[in-house]
Amino acid sequence: MTSMPVFPPAFCDQLHELFMWRRDVRHFRRDPVPESVLAELLATACLAPSVGLSEPWRFVRVDDSARRQAVRDDFSQCNAAALSARAGTDAGRYARLKLAGLDDAPHHVAVLSHPDPAQGRGLGRATMPQTTTWSTVMAIHTFWLAATAAGVGVGWVSILNPERIKAVLDVDPALELVAYLCVGYPAQPAVTPELERRGWEQRAPERREWVHR
Amino acid sequence: MTSMPVFPPAFCDQLHELFMWRRDVRHFRRDPVPESVLAELLATACLAPSVGLSEPWRFVRVDDSARRQAVRDDFSQCNAAALSARAGTDAGRYARLKLAGLDDAPHHVAVLSHPDPAQGRGLGRATMPQTTTWSTVMAIHTFWLAATAAGVGVGWVSILNPERIKAVLDVDPALELVAYLCVGYPAQPAVTPELERRGWEQRAPERREWVHR
Numbered sequence: 001m002t003s004m005p006v007f008p009p010a011f012c013d014q015l016h017e018l019f020m021w022r023r024d025v026r027h028f029r030r031d032p033v034p035e036s037v038l039a040e041l042l043a044t045a046c047l048a049p050s051v052g053l054s055e056p057w058r059f060v061r062v063d064d065s066a067r068r069q070a071v072r073d074d075f076s077q078c079n080a081a082a083l084s085a086r087a088g089t090d091a092g093r094y095a096r097l098k099l100a101g102l103d104d105a106p107h108h109v110a111v112l113s114h115p116d117p118a119q120g121r122g123l124g125r126a127t128m129p130q131t132t133t134w135s136t137v138m139a140i141h142t143f144w145l146a147a148t149a150a151g152v153g154v155g156w157v158s159i160l161n162p163e164r165i166k167a168v169l170d171v172d173p174a175l176e177l178v179a180y181l182c183v184g185y186p187a188q189p190a191v192t193p194e195l196e197r198r199g200w201e202q203r204a205p206e207r208r209e210w211v212h213r
Numbered sequence: 214m215t216s217m218p219v220f221p222p223a224f225c226d227q228l229h230e231l232f233m234w235r236r237d238v239r240h241f242r243r244d245p246v247p248e249s250v251l252a253e254l255l256a257t258a259c260l261a262p263s264v265g266l267s268e269p270w271r272f273v274r275v276d277d278s279a280r281r282q283a284v285r286d287d288f289s290q291c292n293a294a295a296l297s298a299r300a301g302t303d304a305g306r307y308a309r310l311k312l313a314g315l316d317d318a319p320h321h322v323a324v325l326s327h328p329d330p331a332q333g334r335g336l337g338r339a340t341m342p343q344t345t346t347w348s349t350v351m352a353i354h355t356f357w358l359a360a361t362a363a364g365v366g367v368g369w370v371s372i373l374n375p376e377r378i379k380a381v382l383d384v385d386p387a388l389e390l391v392a393y394l395c396v397g398y399p400a401q402p403a404v405t406p407e408l409e410r411r412g413w414e415q416r417a418p419e420r421r422e423w424v425h426r
Contacts, residue, residue: 141355
C-alpha cells in the first residue's frame with residue numbers, strides 16, 4: 001500500500017473549477033462518447049462510498065430506440081402535467097425552460113439501486129436504511145464529476161414516472177430508479193446553472209454559513 | 214463568462230487518486246482543522262447540484278460538549294442494538310469493527326435537509342420528490358471530496374436514531390437528518406476501505422460492467 005498523496009494547491013484549484021463547471025447539461029452534441037471513456041467513467045463511479053461497502057448501484061445503458069422513445073414519451077407526459085399544475089407567469093416561465101436533453105444526447109444511462117442488498121450484510125443501515133439509496137446517489141455524482149473532467153456532459157432527468165421507466169427498461173421490479181441520465185458532449189458549456197441564467201432561481205448565500213449548535 | 218476549462222490528463226489522474234483515497238475515516242487526530250479551511254469546504258459543498266437549484270442542505274456544526282456526548286450515547290445504543298441482532302461469527306466480526314470516530318474527531322457536522330423547500334419552486338420533484346434529499350447527499354459528497362483533497366478526513370456515521378439526534382440538536386423537526394459527519398485529520402490514511410481490510414466485505418467487479426437494455 002502506497003502512502004496517501006498530498007494534493008497540491010494547483011490540483012485543489014482545478015478541483016474547485018471542476019465543481020464550478022459541473023453543470024446539469026440539457027444541450028448535447030450528437031456525436032458519441034468513445035466506449036473506452038464510458039467504461040472508465042463507470043469504473044470510476046464504482047469508487048464512490050457505499051454503506052457497508054454494499055455497492056447497491058446498477059448502471060444500465062439504454063440503447064434500444066423503442067425504449068428511448070418510450071422514455072421521451074414519459075418525460076413529455078410528466079412535464080406537461082407539471083406545467084399544467086402551474087399558473088400565470090410561473091407557468092409561462094416553466095414552459096420556456098428546456099429541462100432535458102433526451103432527444104440529442106447520444107447516450108442514455110438509467111441508474112437503479114438495490115433497496116436491500118446482500119452485499120454489505122446490512123452494516124450501517126439498521127436505523128437509516130435510506131443510506132443504501134444515498135450510496136447510489138454518490139456513485140451518480142462521482143460519474144458526473146469524472147465525466148465533467150473528461151469533457152463529457154451529464155443531465156439528470158427526474159421528470160419521469162419511475163415505475164413506468166422500470167417497466168420500459170424491463171428491470172427487476174425490486175430495484176429503485178434513482179436517475180435517468182443523458183450523457184454526451186455539451187453543446188453550450190456554461191459555468192452558471194441554466195435555471196439561474198433563465199431567471200428561475202438563484203443560489204442562497206446563507207447556505208454557505210455554518211449553523212452552530 | 215469565461216470558457217469551459219479543459220481538464221488536462223494530469224488533473225484527471227489526480228482526480229482518480231482523489232476518488233481512490235476518499236475514505237470513510239474512523240481514526241482521527243485530535244488537532245482541529247483551521248476555521249478558514251472548514252469555511253472553504255462548506256462553500257465548496259454548496260456548488261453541488263440540487264434539483265431546481267433548491268439547495269435544500271443545512272450544515273450544522275455541533276460544538277456543544279453535552280450535545281456531542283448525547284450523540285455518542287445514541288451511537289453506542291444503536292450500535293449495541295445492531296450487534297445484538299447478529300449471531301455467531303457475524304456478531305464477533307461486527308463487534309471488532311470500529312464504526313465511528315466520534316470520540317477523537319475534533320469537529321462534528323450534522324447535515325440536514327429541507328424536505329419541501331420553497332427555493333427551486335418545486336421544479337423537477339413532482340414525480341421524484343426524493344431528489345431533494347438526494348441533492349443534500351451530493352453536497353455531503355462534495356464536502357467529502359474537497360476535504361480529502363485538503364488532507365481532511367470525513368467519516369459518515371449512520372448508526373444513529375435520526376429523530377433522537379434532531380431533538381439533541383434542537384433543529385426544526387421538519388428537517389430530515391441525512392448525515393452526521395466526523396471531521397478532522399486522519400490518523401491512518403488508507404487506500405483500501407476499512408471494511409475490506411478487516412474482511413467484512415469486498416467490492417463486486419460486476420458492478421463495473423454496463424447492463425444493456
